[in-house]
Amino acid sequence: MQITNNSKSGSFRGMLAAACIALSASVTGFAADASANTLVAVPHSGLRILDPIITTAHIVRNHGYMIYDTLLALDADFKVQPQMASYTVSDDGLTYTFILRDGLKWHDGAPVTAEDCIASIERWGKRDTSGQVLFDKLESLTANGEKEFVFKLKEPFSYLPETLAKPSSVVPFMMPKRIAATPADTAITEFIGSGPFRFVTEEYQPGVKSVYEKFADYVPRSEAPSWLAGGKVVKVDRVEWTAMPDAQTAMNAIQSGEIDYLEAPPIDLLPLVEGNDELTVKRLSPLGSQTMGRMNFLYPPFDNKKIRQAALKAMNQKDVLDAFIGNPEYYTICGAFFGCGTPFESSAGSESLTGSGDVEGAKALLKEAGYDGTPVVILQPTDVTTTKAQPVVAANALRAAGFTVELQPMDWQTVVTRRASQKPIAEGGWNMFFTNWIVPEIMTPLNNPMLNGRGKNGFFGWATDEKMEALRAKYIAAKTAQEQKAAADELQAHAMDEVSYVPLGQYNVPSVWRNVLTGPLESPVPVFWNIEKTED
The missing domain is CATH 3.10.105.10 (Dipeptide-binding Protein; Domain 3)
Known part of the structure; x- marks a missing residue:
């Protein structure tokens, strides 16, 4: 068994840099009878809500990272990096121009456009605490062609990139305009993103099972993955989340090989897995x-x-x-x-x-x-x-x-x-x-x-x-x-x-996973890209 406690510090707006620490992490796969290309995991909760903008629930945020993408993202040094888009800032700090990168498609095959992103940002800005502040300072948000959009501010707001790169609740995920046009207090009913996985709606069992398949047309960035930034390279065909409300059942399943990853085991049951050489028990952030x-x-x-x-x-x-x-x-x-x-x-x-x-x-x-x-x-x-x-x-x-x-x-x-x-x-x-x-x-x-x-x-x-x-x-x-x-x-x-x-x-609760998994990433949320699964 491997027991580790890793952390990194870097620079994120000066003061914040010294304190942010990589949190929760790798995600995994499972099922003894599943192929090496199927990961099955037990998340901390069943998934019943599918709109990551109307709630701050972490399970819904985690679902969001599976199927949606973000304009910017934080890396392991807590620096803002381009993800779907790059940006420039005017000398007076009042104009931010974003340009979408090539190859971005929605899961239904349509290209991602500036108008899609504007609608997504506007909906998110009505729900998120920091997004509300951004819109207080915003004069206009307009498209300039299919791939370019511009924020014009009433006064400088240097936190704009960090606000769009925020790693957790509420994350500014991008959605097609027709979906993002849904009122901010009303749940969306169509689940199309441009992220590395697509949601398999027909296999969804609310609160019980959620299924994600590799999105074949996703073009990852060329940079190495780092936290939520860099290349989101999917190395499995399928990820399944299955709910196991009974903690003892979940602990038995991780030991027997029925599942590969357990996000949040109860502390009092950790002794059951700490002596198992087939498992890794890992805490990824001293801040927790x-x-x-x-x-x-x-x-x-x-x-x-x-x-x-x-x-x-x-x-x-x-x-x-x-x-x-x-x-x-x-x-x-x-x-x-x-x-x-x-x-x-x-x-x-x-x-x-x-x-x-x-x-x-x-x-x-x-x-x-x-x-x-x-x-x-x-x-x-x-x-x-x-x-x-x-x-x-x-x-x-x-x-x-x-x-x-x-x-x-x-x-x-x-x-x-x-x-x-x-x-x-x-x-x-x-x-x-x-x-x-x-x-x-x-x-x-x-x-x-x-x-x-x-x-x-x-x-x-x-x-x-x-x-x-x-x-x-x-x-x-x-x-x-x-x-x-x-x-x-x-x-x-x-x-x-x-x-x-x-x-x-x-x-700080560690996660547990089987050693058939390689490549899990440190991240403030559980992510499934970069992970490979080998046969037992």
Whole structure:
């Protein structure tokens, strides 16, 4: 067995460079009876939603990388690289001209055009936190022929390339214009991309099985693959994702050779595979992920700031992480909204979270706020190992502080669907849910989706917070690293006071795969290009 823990650092906008670290990784294949040209993997969740723009769910993002492509991408040195397009910038920083590379086709055979990309960017910009900022600064976005399009800005926005190269939620994937014309709050119904795999719609079983075939007309870039940049060379004919909600079943399957890759094994079961010489167990990022709880600001009781503060005081990270991960080797107590080990790390306001909680303080705040026993409805996923424990631990902590709590069990894909509802609780709404983020997608005030004060146009929970938006603008306008850090520190203190969300610590879960696989890449998301599978 091979056990490794690799990381790289590079330069990504100066300060960020030192802190971003390669995260999750290789993906694989499987099935003992499958040919060497078929990879079968067990992802962290079943796939029920297929539109990667309307949700931040990682399983949907991973699906997006299979069939769609991006204009730009980050490499392993955290530098922006051309992917579908290259670009130039005018001397005044107000005009960005993009030119599509040759050979780009949609899976239905049509050529990729500038108009397709414009429609895709416009739809994405309505949903993504950083995309919304980009469009605030945009004067126009127009096509100049079939392969060229131009951003004209009202004021310089040097983050534009990084915004289009963002590796995770919400990724600006390119789609045909007819599909991208779908309203941003409505799920697409056709799944045509220009990426290295095509989606086999006729074999799709929601929540159970997803199938991808090599796209024969995909022309990879000539550069070596690096993170999400470079050549996406597909070396298998077919990739299958199969859901295995039962962790023990999945562990048995990876050992027996029924599957080749297990994305997120439970930590307590890792001893079952650590002695198997046919398997690799690998952690790819010391930064890992952040787990967190998000409240709904639209309805009681969490429309009341003091009640949100009481909930935060009631909880503590150690209890959550002990139940969720168990082994302290794989988790870190961390009160930083932007993650620990990052340039913008700050512990301001997190004392109770990183300590043992403050139940008496929570009780006092509930009394002061006049809490009337309104139930807190918590969405409780039961089928994903990385989100099962948090709601249960939080519910117990809230009850100890005097909250009335209703846990509502459901599968994760139902959580992903339901959390998008802005309806009142009595009509199928919710008060709180828990999820996880890879650290690179929450480590700056620009890209952290939860630190968005745009109300119903923001992230699920829909906080309206003008001061937060002003602090994000202050960060974006900062001219030096010191000014950026000062703005981020202000935002940390403000967000903790408002309880924009509850950061519950960092963790790092290794993946497991069979050694019949070669060529898996370090990446912030699981990717399937560059991987070969040999016969057992």
